[in-house]
Amino acid sequence: MKRRVESGRTLLVDGPASVEVVSGKAEAFGFMLSSAEKIVVREGKRLPFAVEKTATFNILLGENASIEEVEENTIPxxxxxxxxxxxxxxxxxxxxxxxxxxxxxxxxxxxxxxxxxxxxxxxxxxxxxxxxxxxxxxxxxxxxxxxxxxxxxxxxxxxxxxxxxxxxxxxxxxxxxxxxxxxxxxxxxxxxxxxxxxxxxxxxxxxxxxxxxxxxxxxxxxxxxxxxxxxxxxxxxxxxxxxxxxxxxxxxxxxxxRSREKRKSLRELGYVKYLRNAKVRSLPLNWLQIEENELIGMGAKRGSAENTRKIYELLGMKPLRFTELRDRVCVVIGKNRWIDTENIRKVEKFTKKNVVIIRKGEEQGLLVSLHDAERHFLGIGVLREIDYMRNAMKVYTPVSEEVSVVAIGRVKIDKDLREITPFADEDEQNFTTFKS
Ligand SMILES: Nc1ncnc2c1ncn2[C@@H]1O[C@H](COP(=O)(O)OP(=O)(O)O)[C@@H](O)[C@H]1O
Ligand SMILES: [Mg+2]
Structure with missing residues (x-):
């Protein structure tokens, strides 16, 4: 659609939209529009086009996009x-x-x-x-x-x-x-x-x-x-x-x-941008350094063999993985397995540490970042699975370089790149992690 706006006035465009100035002179946040250049206004964003010389715009509005004209420049x-x-x-x-x-x-x-x-x-x-x-x-x-x-x-x-x-x-x-x-x-x-x-x-x-x-x-x-x-x-x-x-x-x-939902969908545009051309990669865990281990029960410190045997005995089962960290013990068990709370208490008493039970599958969808040997940031990825048997991590990522460090985030992303962690937002201070 075409829209003529008088000099001195401002056209507010709420995205998703694309805007082009056909004649006249306009600017947005100090950016001078030139003809034949399309400006994209993302969904959830508003751009003020301040008109300096009466202008004609060519505007394409996407779903739920809108425009509004106001009298003055909106830049304070x-x-x-x-x-x-x-x-x-x-x-x-x-x-x-x-x-x-x-x-x-x-x-x-x-x-x-x-x-x-x-x-x-x-x-x-x-x-x-x-x-x-x-x-x-x-x-x-x-x-x-x-x-x-x-x-x-x-x-x-x-x-x-x-x-x-x-x-x-x-x-x-x-x-x-x-x-x-x-x-x-x-x-x-x-x-x-x-x-x-x-x-x-x-x-x-x-x-x-x-x-x-x-x-x-x-x-x-x-x-x-x-x-x-x-x-x-x-x-x-x-x-x-x-x-x-x-x-x-x-x-x-x-x-x-913007509502919380809008902020979330703006972030999702970011996941889409940074996961473009992603593929599933399998990373052998032996060669990786993992940060934030307690979320997935990985980590180097696994106690002595004798200690481990004793703990399995107290648990009454052999878990998929058992890791003793500085301040806690992580036990990874199958999706449908179950451990007697009494046994967990016994392990806590024996190790003098809190026991964290992690179910296989909980790791699915966690946002991760990948780094090289110097810990330079290579890109993000989504954790698809930890294969505890094969000792490998499957990550959906566009990163193709050699990976040495993986940091595990607390946000979860589904296969459509939608954020699924409940309440994880800027103004939510007591956000829940996927575990609680
Ligand atoms: N002067 C302005 N006139 C019109 N819209 C504006 C103006 N300043 C900001 N906005 C719009 O208001 C929304 C929130 O502004 P933004 O700069 O993203 O805030 P913040 O970064 O503090 O969250 C954005 O869509 C932005 O484009
Ligand atoms: Mg901002």
Missing amino acids: PSWRKAWEELLSYRTKPVTAMILGAVDSGKTSFCTYLINELLHAKQKVAVLDGDMGQSDIGPPCTIAYAFAKKPVTDLFDLKAENAYFVGVTSPSKTVDKVIEGLASLGKEVLSDRPDFVVVNTDGWVEGEEAVSYKVKLVEHLNPNIVFCIQQREELAPILNALENFRKMIVDSPSAIRH
Whole structure:
């Protein structure tokens, strides 16, 4: 369909849609539209096309997509002040960190900053710390990219490297996220960018979130922290960040809030993108180092043979696998097997450790990341099966390189690449793992 929009007005397009400007002049988050270039608006995303010179658009709307015209530019004036402020820094590199709640406009603000910095001929890197709504790497990872030309969607940038967190919310893995961001942050700087724009996850409210965000800022030590506020939700973080330069920017009123379902389906677009051309690979367990063993009952430390025999005796059965870890004992049994709770208690008493019973089949669908011998990230995969008899792991993945390390995540993906872990979402702090 064709649509004419007068100069000064903004066309809001809710995806899935594709938009093309036929005549006139329009921009989206600082990206100048040119004729004969189709802009894709993904499902769950909204793009504001601010019209500078009366424009005619050619629009294709997908299922449930919609458009709406508003009177003004929906980019808050404080966003412009923010990049002007950034450009005034004389010493490079300049690191800018963005804080804000879920759906406050963090990604859009980053996109806008990046585009404006590129117009000013700067070398710009984006470090994406939002594992729940990743723009750069696969879902459940943090990642970075260099922006070579302006974009309307950071999803179109190519990730240089990623760090697998394995969950969609940082609340249970605060240290891991900090470590990941800090190490990728160092790597980014070694490539000598003029600006590093660091996006973060939307967990900002409550004591734990505040102390986590403060730690994150301290580790990355940015030159400036941009706080996107809707109300006063960042006040506790702002107060705690005494020694950092901060600037409050507005959350646009034209924001489109996404339901938990929408955020999940946006992540699923990420699984599709990063699992394209995947095949099932069989990886021999003997050659692999596995991280997060307790989820699947793997691990090197298996106790002495005599010890093991005694434990089997106490269990009253021979499990598929038995692993004694530092703080717990993992027992893997067949789908339909059953162990007397009394026997489990006996083993706990004998080993002085908690016994975790894992049923074969529970591992199916777990999101994993694959790494080479130097632990460089190679890509993600979905665990299809652990064959305890053959001592191999079947993983659905596009990675074809040699794999040395596999990290097991807590999110589950089904064969249609739908996320099936219940309640694993950014604003869900007490998410349930597949075991409970
Ligand atoms: N200025 C704006 N005008 C119109 N829509 C916007 C604007 N800023 C953000 N949006 C839309 O609102 C939604 C949420 O913004 P986003 O930047 O993804 O938030 P966050 O990264 O904080 O979750 C997105 O679909 C985005 O395109
Ligand atoms: Mg975002």
